[in-house]
Amino acid sequence: MEIYTKKMVKQVKIIEKLLNMLETDLNALSKPENLDNIEELAVRVNKITTLLKNTLDLEKGGDIAKNLLHLYNHVQYASIRAHDHKDFTAISSAHKIIKEINEGWTKLAKEAAA
Numbered sequence: 001m002e003i004y005t006k007k008m009v010k011q012v013k014i015i016e017k018l019l020n021m022l023e024t025d026l027n028a029l030s031k032p033e034n035l036d037n038i039e040e041l042a043v044r045v046n047k048i049t050t051l052l053k054n055t056l057d058l059e060k061g062g063d064i065a066k067n068l069l070h071l072y073n074h075v076q077y078a079s080i081r082a083h084d085h086k087d088f089t090a091i092s093s094a095h096k097i098i099k100e101i102n103e104g105w106t107k108l109a110k111e112a113a114a
Helices: 006-029 032-054 062-085 091-113
Strands: none
Touching: 006 032, 006 062, 006 091, 032 062, 062 091
């Protein structure tokens, strides 16, 4: 049984909220009817992924942190391609990545709250 401090629980919940927002924005970005909001969505996706990247401890986090960094970089690449070139081919994979990461964080948040 893991023991989580209040600070750890708060951090997990913050990251979970950011991932939820990111997943929602990527879903919206994948829909052609949202082209009018593409700049706003792409900027928000990049800000959120930058925040998430800044939470990574690449020294202590080992391969998991490095892999998350690469995944977050892919998400940023996908949103930039969508915004700058109207190329949405990578958005579905970015959305899938964040959805899977989000599911893991949701489990962790529930475990930490218990």
